[in-house]
Amino acid sequence: MIRLAMLTLLLALPALAQQQPRNQVTIMREIDSDRYDPHRTTALAGGEVLTMLSDTLVSIDYDMRTIRPGLAERWEVSPDGLIYTFHLRTDVTFCDGKPFTAEDMAFSINRWIGRTTPRVTSPVAWRAGNVKEVRATGPHTLHYELNEPFSELLSQLTLFFASAVDPASVERLGDNFGVQGFNGTGPYCWGSWTPRNEVVLNRHPTYRWGPPVLQNQGPAHVERVVWRVIPEAASRVAAIQAGQADLTQYIPEAFWDTMRRVPNLTASNQPNYFWDFFFGFKVDRPVVNDIAIRRATHQAVDRVGLVRAVWSGHAEPALNIVNPRTQDYDAQSDAMVPRFDPAAARRTLDEAGWVPGPDGVRVKNGQRASFVTYGINNLTNQRAAEIIQQGLRQVGIEMRIQFYDATVAWGRLATQEFDAFFLSYPYISAGDALSLYWHSRSRPTPNRMNWNDPESDAWLQEARATLDPARRAEVLALLQRRLADQAPWLTLARSQLNVWSTRRVEGARAHGLYGIGLYRGLDLRVR
Amino acid sequence: MSRPGTLRMLTRDVGAALSFGFVALVVLAAILAPWIAPRDPYATDLLAIMQPPGGDYLWGTDGQGRDILSRCIFGLQVTLFMGLVSLIAGGVIGAAVGFAAAFYRRLDGVLMRLMDILLSFPAILFGLALAAIFGPGLTSVIIALSIATVPLMARIVRGAALVVMGQDYIEAARATGMSDARLVWRHVAPNCLSPIFVFSTLRLGQVILLGSALSFLGLGAQAPVAELGAMAAQGRNFLFIAPHISVIPSLAIFAVVLAFNVLGDALRDALDPRLRI
Amino acid sequence: MRRYALQRLALAAPVLLGVLLIGFLLMQVVPTDPATVRAGPQATAEVVAAIRTELGLDEPIWTQFFLYLSRLAQGDLGVSIINSVPVTQELGATIGPTLELMFAALIWSIPLGILLGTLAAYWRGSWFDRITMAVSVAGVSLPVFFLGLVLIWIVGFQYQLLPFTGRGGPLWTMDGFLAVILPAVTLGGVFVGPVARMTRTAVVDSLTADHVRTARAKGLSEFRVVLRHALRNALIPVVTLIGLQIGFLLGGAVVTETIFSWPGVGRLAVGAILSADFPMAQGTIIVLSAGFIVINLTVDLLYAVLDPRVRLS
Numbered sequence A: 001m002i003r004l005a006m007l008t009l010l011l012a013l014p015a016l017a018q019q020q021p022r023n024q025v026t027i028m029r030e031i032d033s034d035r036y037d038p039h040r041t042t043a044l045a046g047g048e049v050l051t052m053l054s055d056t057l058v059s060i061d062y063d064m065r066t067i068r069p070g071l072a073e074r075w076e077v078s079p080d081g082l083i084y085t086f087h088l089r090t091d092v093t094f095c096d097g098k099p100f101t102a103e104d105m106a107f108s109i110n111r112w113i114g115r116t117t118p119r120v121t122s123p124v125a126w127r128a129g130n131v132k133e134v135r136a137t138g139p140h141t142l143h144y145e146l147n148e149p150f151s152e153l154l155s156q157l158t159l160f161f162a163s164a165v166d167p168a169s170v171e172r173l174g175d176n177f178g179v180q181g182f183n184g185t186g187p188y189c190w191g192s193w194t195p196r197n198e199v200v201l202n203r204h205p206t207y208r209w210g211p212p213v214l215q216n217q218g219p220a221h222v223e224r225v226v227w228r229v230i231p232e233a234a235s236r237v238a239a240i241q242a243g244q245a246d247l248t249q250y251i252p253e254a255f256w257d258t259m260r261r262v263p264n265l266t267a268s269n270q271p272n273y274f275w276d277f278f279f280g281f282k283v284d285r286p287v288v289n290d291i292a293i294r295r296a297t298h299q300a301v302d303r304v305g306l307v308r309a310v311w312s313g314h315a316e317p318a319l320n321i322v323n324p325r326t327q328d329y330d331a332q333s334d335a336m337v338p339r340f341d342p343a344a345a346r347r348t349l350d351e352a353g354w355v356p357g358p359d360g361v362r363v364k365n366g367q368r369a370s371f372v373t374y375g376i377n378n379l380t381n382q383r384a385a386e387i388i389q390q391g392l393r394q395v396g397i398e399m400r401i402q403f404y405d406a407t408v409a410w411g412r413l414a415t416q417e418f419d420a421f422f423l424s425y426p427y428i429s430a431g432d433a434l435s436l437y438w439h440s441r442s443r444p445t446p447n448r449m450n451w452n453d454p455e456s457d458a459w460l461q462e463a464r465a466t467l468d469p470a471r472r473a474e475v476l477a478l479l480q481r482r483l484a485d486q487a488p489w490l491t492l493a494r495s496q497l498n499v500w501s502t503r504r505v506e507g508a509r510a511h512g513l514y515g516i517g518l519y520r521g522l523d524l525r526v527r
Numbered sequence B: 001m002s003r004p005g006t007l008r009m010l011t012r013d014v015g016a017a018l019s020f021g022f023v024a025l026v027v028l029a030a031i032l033a034p035w036i037a038p039r040d041p042y043a044t045d046l047l048a049i050m051q052p053p054g055g056d057y058l059w060g061t062d063g064q065g066r067d068i069l070s071r072c073i074f075g076l077q078v079t080l081f082m083g084l085v086s087l088i089a090g091g092v093i094g095a096a097v098g099f100a101a102a103f104y105r106r107l108d109g110v111l112m113r114l115m116d117i118l119l120s121f122p123a124i125l126f127g128l129a130l131a132a133i134f135g136p137g138l139t140s141v142i143i144a145l146s147i148a149t150v151p152l153m154a155r156i157v158r159g160a161a162l163v164v165m166g167q168d169y170i171e172a173a174r175a176t177g178m179s180d181a182r183l184v185w186r187h188v189a190p191n192c193l194s195p196i197f198v199f200s201t202l203r204l205g206q207v208i209l210l211g212s213a214l215s216f217l218g219l220g221a222q223a224p225v226a227e228l229g230a231m232a233a234q235g236r237n238f239l240f241i242a243p244h245i246s247v248i249p250s251l252a253i254f255a256v257v258l259a260f261n262v263l264g265d266a267l268r269d270a271l272d273p274r275l276r277i
Numbered sequence C: 001m002r003r004y005a006l007q008r009l010a011l012a013a014p015v016l017l018g019v020l021l022i023g024f025l026l027m028q029v030v031p032t033d034p035a036t037v038r039a040g041p042q043a044t045a046e047v048v049a050a051i052r053t054e055l056g057l058d059e060p061i062w063t064q065f066f067l068y069l070s071r072l073a074q075g076d077l078g079v080s081i082i083n084s085v086p087v088t089q090e091l092g093a094t095i096g097p098t099l100e101l102m103f104a105a106l107i108w109s110i111p112l113g114i115l116l117g118t119l120a121a122y123w124r125g126s127w128f129d130r131i132t133m134a135v136s137v138a139g140v141s142l143p144v145f146f147l148g149l150v151l152i153w154i155v156g157f158q159y160q161l162l163p164f165t166g167r168g169g170p171l172w173t174m175d176g177f178l179a180v181i182l183p184a185v186t187l188g189g190v191f192v193g194p195v196a197r198m199t200r201t202a203v204v205d206s207l208t209a210d211h212v213r214t215a216r217a218k219g220l221s222e223f224r225v226v227l228r229h230a231l232r233n234a235l236i237p238v239v240t241l242i243g244l245q246i247g248f249l250l251g252g253a254v255v256t257e258t259i260f261s262w263p264g265v266g267r268l269a270v271g272a273i274l275s276a277d278f279p280m281a282q283g284t285i286i287v288l289s290a291g292f293i294v295i296n297l298t299v300d301l302l303y304a305v306l307d308p309r310v311r312l313s
Helices: A001-015 A042-054 A100-112 A169-176 A233-241 A253-260 A291-300 A303-310 A331-336 A344-351 A379-395 A406-412 A432-435 A455-463 A469-486 B003-010 B016-032 B068-103 B105-119 B123-134 B136-165 B167-176 B180-216 B228-236 B244-272 C002-029 C034-039 C045-055 C060-075 C087-122 C128-140 C142-158 C174-207 C209-215 C222-244 C246-259 C265-274 C278-306 C308-312
Strands: A024-029 A058-060 A067-069 A071-079 A081-089 A131-138 A141-146 A189-196 A200-201 A226-230 A267-269 A275-281 A315-317 A363-365 A370-376 A398-405 A421-427 A489-495 A497-500
Touching: A001 C002, A024 A497, A024 C174, A042 A169, A042 A189, A042 A200, A042 A226, A058 C308, A067 A071, A067 C002, A071 A344, A071 A497, A081 A100, A100 A141, A100 A169, A100 A398, A141 C087, A233 A253, A233 A331, A253 A267, A275 A379, A291 A344, A291 B136, A303 A315, A303 A379, A303 A489, A331 A469, A344 A379, A363 A469, A370 A379, A370 A406, A379 A421, A379 A489, A398 A406, A421 C060, A432 A455, A455 A469, A455 C002, A469 B105, B016 B068, B016 B244, B016 C308, B068 B105, B068 B136, B068 B180, B068 B228, B105 B136, B105 C002, B123 B136, B123 C002, B123 C246, B123 C265, B167 B180, B167 C209, B180 B228, B180 B244, B180 C246, B228 B244, B228 C142, B244 C128, B244 C142, C002 C060, C087 C128, C087 C174, C087 C222, C087 C265, C128 C174, C142 C246, C174 C222, C174 C246, C209 C222, C222 C246, C246 C265, C265 C278
Parallel strands: A024 A226, A370 A398, A370 A421
Antiparallel strands: A058 A067, A071 A081, A081 A141, A131 A141, A189 A200, A200 A226, A267 A497, A275 A421, A275 A489, A315 A489
């Protein structure tokens, strides 16, 4: 009995001694990543932590256009746009103290594009361009050679997929790299990870090579960052109000108005945030292969009302595919998108020969105007889908909803068993968004629309390869107009990014690259 | 069992009378849902999102601008359907096992051991397992709740049947060469009805509670189906802005289950005092 | 007694094997191919085939079952399809918090339930009895999530008195203790009613027993009769019934863990099922089932120890 009491006391002592460290920032989020390996993870949940753990060759400013130095302090591009020579900083070290060299960077890029053994398959290897070779030509010089020009390359290299990792740690940890440990050059170092619970990062004490877009180039002001998973939105709202956590970007829009009135909280908004919610059609599937159905859908869905309802007005109602603030956006294509007008939708369907059937659903040649929609099962999708379903029902189109949990959904969305789907995605520019989704080569994913148009492919090819920005904007505009005309995709909302923080911390400026709220987190400071 | 006596006892107990009236009302509302619901339970009004109760929409609207009152009325339909189907499915199988155990004494040991095993697992585990196998959905919930009901019903029926079997007239009937099935159907079963009835009423409440919990967890009815547990789950996301979205369906579940429980207790007191645990 | 214990054990073993078989079959009938899920959307057929071999999915079914049992014997329940974390590791991390929550819920609700039940029996027929019984019926009818949501809304959010965002640490730390209060109140809240009801019935029943009558005849006060004699005898069935109610408690725990983000087995199970993480789902279900077999066995044996009638038979 006495022994038991002593044991309890012993166990209790460290717990009692453990106090909340003063110089710690707790960040809340909704879900955890499956791993923290930049070359195997594409999830936002992975990226937001990886952006603190590692660096990229180049960085991007808050305007989402200007490319700034990163691990490379300068670079040259050959006149044909094929060879990029990056001159790396000489003062960079990994978390374990080992100096960072061009060899390490070459290894990292090659690992990303699947050219190291054991081979890693990153689903986003295409973002590195059509690479001929990447190699170190000096201790701090990197030779990056393409087979064809890629106008997007530098902005793609700002994404966390292009992070530098330590080859020795990758080899040592094998499959557990990014699971049991990590070694990068970032402002914070891997502390510990309890899956679905929390990731703890510690300050990288010798870090001095932060991107110039930030106020602080290092080392970080805060000693420790704790990323805590709190799946319930309501719990996150309450926790930040009660000061149990310091920061989060995962507050549903419905709470924004209430949260703005809380004196203890501030929100940092990023206007140049490109994360769209959309509804796409598989253009070669029955019913939805009829352009009339697709155009009528545009006319039947009240996107202003949708944004008001689902995003509580804190998103922009969208027209065509890309955000007006992105590079190479085409305004004329926006004007071509059919507007909300249920009467017009009925006319469109009438004219196309879809006549009302006995159950209210229209019929044409014995085919009911009914289609199946897939998506990820989350609250935003659920609400948007239910509202769209009602809008379509009003004009005589039946939409059947089949949502799957995130882990299953991606597999389902790679099949051909559905007609339409809900998704959302981040992008950097018009060229990025369009080449991601609309090249025939990208079928079946991410081109789930099965969009297969030789002209579109040719435009995308030209936009990628041209060295003339005006010409690139021109061909991308042609594609935007083609898509507005054919209506294979309905952008539902352009979401906004608010990074919420308590009075306790400052420097939580919203950046939003690839949806990631904080950029490196170097400016964070506890008051 | 004397029916007039039962009725009199029920009416004398205020709580029982109230709950009986409420249960009747709920069942009626569920059946008549398409006619009495003031609005289409799926129609979204984008100009009236998360309206609090009391305005144009009597019980307010949910996050998609749908009428909560209408959704609750239709939700009752789904909830009661789920409860009744699993009660009947599990009850019929359980009763068959119970009669068999009482009737064929050689089977008794094996059957009741089997029932004990089933009984040792909580219903929620069946819910989890079935949802894991067939995927989340109303069907999984119904099967799980049916399985969980089987051993309970088997025990009740076996107990009641054993008492009846001890009566002289059973021996007499048996002597006339009546077939077993006929004997059960004509003589044993009718005399076991009151405990079955009492148990079913109480069980229905529990089944509804469990089913709505499974739906709340996302393992049962799926959106946009109006089901009370699922509605509460969806409303939970807006708990701090519009608590009525989850509170109203939760209250509805509470009221229905409470009514079945009070009614069941009263029935038990009236019909079968021996069953009092 | 030993014979009885052996009998019970002998029964528990095949049940456990049955549970394992069902758990194994679960993996066979699932509509989604674990290899495909694991490989991800971009995977080629070769990658999927390689994963199939790795997981042993191409062996004959009985071989697979024996492989499965032998792995199980070594404490290997497989790895999560989603994050490749060993199932046993996740279970090890979540069982503690679940037991902690159940403990925190029972530590106050059982004594309170027994107290209320005893008092109701003592004052049977009084307004106290009526109210207690009415409240306990209401308690049995109350959806756990309703109680939890109301507590979160009012105590946690409106007045910000207590945290509700998950576990704060071990129970004996201040953070851990504060964090467990609301979940424990929620889970225990639906348990007080049944305990009170069972206690009242048992105490009332034992009040009619011979030795209680004798005690009463000796002129002991009614209060002492109830406390000393009736309650003591009533405790045996009450303890047993509470043991059997642990299943009911589990149902509540799954919901409570979900709404309070409590990192327990129930929440793990629900998450795994929703995300079609079959190894994880199977692991949680097997462990919970095994837990119940053990609990039932313990309750049976405890009952046998406490109740001489069972011991002798």
